Amino acid sequence: MDDATGKIGLSTAAYVVLGMVRLGARTGYEIKQMTEQSIRYFWTISPVQIYPSLTQLEASGLITGREDPQGRRPRRVYEITDAGQAALREWLGRPGPIPFELRDLGLVKLFFADALDPGQAHDVLRAVRERSEDRVAALRAVEPTARAARDRGAAYPELTLLMGIAFHQAMADLCRDFEQRYADAADGEPGSATQPLL
Amino acid sequence: MDDATGKIGLSTAAYVVLGMVRLGARTGYEIKQMTEQSIRYFWTISPVQIYPSLTQLEASGLITGREDPQGRRPRRVYEITDAGQAALREWLGRPGPIPFELRDLGLVKLFFADALDPGQAHDVLRAVRERSEDRVAALRAVEPTARAARDRGAAYPELTLLMGIAFHQAMADLCRDFEQRYADAADGEPGSATQPLL
DNA sequence: TTCGTCATGTAAGAAGTTACATGATTTC
DNA sequence: GAAATCATGTAACTTCTTACATGACGAA
Numbered sequence: 436m437d438d439a440t441g442k443i444g445l446s447t448a449a450y451v452v453l454g455m456v457r458l459g460a461r462t463g464y465e466i467k468q469m470t471e472q473s474i475r476y477f478w479t480i481s482p483v484q485i486y487p488s489l490t491q492l493e494a495s496g497l498i499t500g501r502e503d504p505q506g507r508r509p510r511r512v513y514e515i516t517d518a519g520q521a522a523l524r525e526w527l528g529r530p531g532p533i534p535f536e537l538r539d540l541g542l543v544k545l546f547f548a549d550a551l552d553p554g555q556a557h558d559v560l561r562a563v564r565e566r567s568e569d570r571v572a573a574l575r576a577v578e579p580t581a582r583a584a585r586d587r588g589a590a591y592p593e594l595t596l597l598m599g600i601a602f603h604q605a606m607a608d609l610c611r612d613f614e615q616r617y618a619d620a621a622d623g624e625p626g627s628a629t630q631p632l633l
Numbered sequence: 634m635d636d637a638t639g640k641i642g643l644s645t646a647a648y649v650v651l652g653m654v655r656l657g658a659r660t661g662y663e664i665k666q667m668t669e670q671s672i673r674y675f676w677t678i679s680p681v682q683i684y685p686s687l688t689q690l691e692a693s694g695l696i697t698g699r700e701d702p703q704g705r706r707p708r709r710v711y712e713i714t715d716a717g718q719a720a721l722r723e724w725l726g727r728p729g730p731i732p733f734e735l736r737d738l739g740l741v742k743l744f745f746a747d748a749l750d751p752g753q754a755h756d757v758l759r760a761v762r763e764r765s766e767d768r769v770a771a772l773r774a775v776e777p778t779a780r781a782a783r784d785r786g787a788a789y790p791e792l793t794l795l796m797g798i799a800f801h802q803a804m805a806d807l808c809r810d811f812e813q814r815y816a817d818a819a820d821g822e823p824g825s826a827t828q829p830l831l
Numbered sequence: 832t833t834c835g836t837c838a839t840g841t842a843a844g845a846a847g848t849t850a851c852a853t854g855a856t857t858t859c
Numbered sequence: 860g861a862a863a864t865c866a867t868g869t870a871a872c873t874t875c876t877t878a879c880a881t882g883a884c885g886a887a
Binding site for chain 1: 647649652655656660671672674675676677685721722725726728731732733734735736737738739740741742743744745747748749754756757762764768776781786787788789792793795796798799800802803804808811816826
């Protein structure tokens with residue numbers, strides 16, 4: 436999976452952490468929060484990856500950390516360095532394949548839906564459509580935040596949000612097309628395969 | 634990840650194998666081929682999962698296998714049973730959440746692209762767009778196969794193919810929008826974040 | 832006779848997630 | 860004073876992928 440990390444010994448997770456520090460996340464905890472609020476729909480990192488990444492990034496001089504306890508609660512805050520800015524840009528611009536992985540059980544079930552009778556297939560179609568519609572609604576709810584970020588100098592988060600919306604909207608629209616097309620096409624029995632269909 | 638497999642002791646991989654047998658794949662090898670040609674863009678299974686699944690499915694009476702060596706080369710061919718048809722339908726219709734996972738390094742890089750100067754950001758945008766355009770072209774090349782399958786009783790594979798196309802087309806279109814919008818907006822320097830942007 | 836394909840597996844390793852563990856601070 | 864949040868980690872467990880291993884058949 437490290438197609439795009441290259442020779443340098445930083446994992447993708449570390450670059451994500453670096454990028455989040457650049458965007459103003461100061462502690463591991465804030466990085467996790469920010470990640471959940473922004474890129475969770477197309478990337479995830481767990482605390483298990485965040486804290487070692489912070490240590491490694493600091494050791495490499497890409498961020499600087501200092502203790503800033505709140506009362507008796509320990510806390511370490513980080514900032515990106517010039518070297519960190521450069522490393523982030525190098526990674527963002529690094530050529531090579533850009534892995535894209537989709538794992539969608541809904542599409543799998545739709546793929547096999549010919550095994551069902553029309554009524555049941557319709558139910559699968561509706562379930563997948565409603566899932567995408569819910570996702571669209573969830574993403575639209577974040578739009579104001581993305582617009583606010585754009586007005587403060589970060590325009591690209593809004594683009595990735597719009598892509599998520601367009602993506603799921605396209606799936607929902609196609610589901611609806613199929614639902615209508617096969618609404619009254621009560622063919623009756625599910626297809627039986629006596630010879631390979633694919 | 635087994636949110637949707639439920640109490641019964643079959644993994645998602647086993648149901649996929651079952652579905653592929655129903656669609657006419659007779660051996661483990663053919664299942665792998667068919668999987669590569671059809672659902673690989675939204676699901677993957679490796680031979681390591683296929684062969685144990687076949688054993689398990691046969692032990693459960695959902696498929697029947699018989700030896701059918703070609704010359705001295707061993708070979709075991711399978712067929713789905715009525716119980717297998719029922720199990721597949723039960724799984725396809727099983728209610729509950731439908732996991733959807735996207736992991737896209739392209740979106741991650743776009744998300745952080747404000748750290749780049751406009752020219753470099755444009756390059757990232759173009760790289761992501763070209764990737765999606767390539768994917769659209771690859772999927773369109775499979776359309777005749779999907780249409781042929783539809784005419785022989787399997788209409789849903791075409792739907793999942795159309796979804797893949799629509800999905801990537803939407804991403805490519807949005808990239809192009811942004812490329813044009815920021816084509817001459819040479820703001821100059823990359824955004825610097827002195828306070829949290831998100 | 833050599834290469835590509837058919838066919839079925841095993842073993843080791845990388846990667847990531849879940850659950851656990853701790854404890855302070857703030858809010859109700 | 861109870862619950863939610865802040866904050867940082869560890870250990871165990873899955874899960875998946877990669878590489879390896881074997882060997883026959885068909886075509887060039």
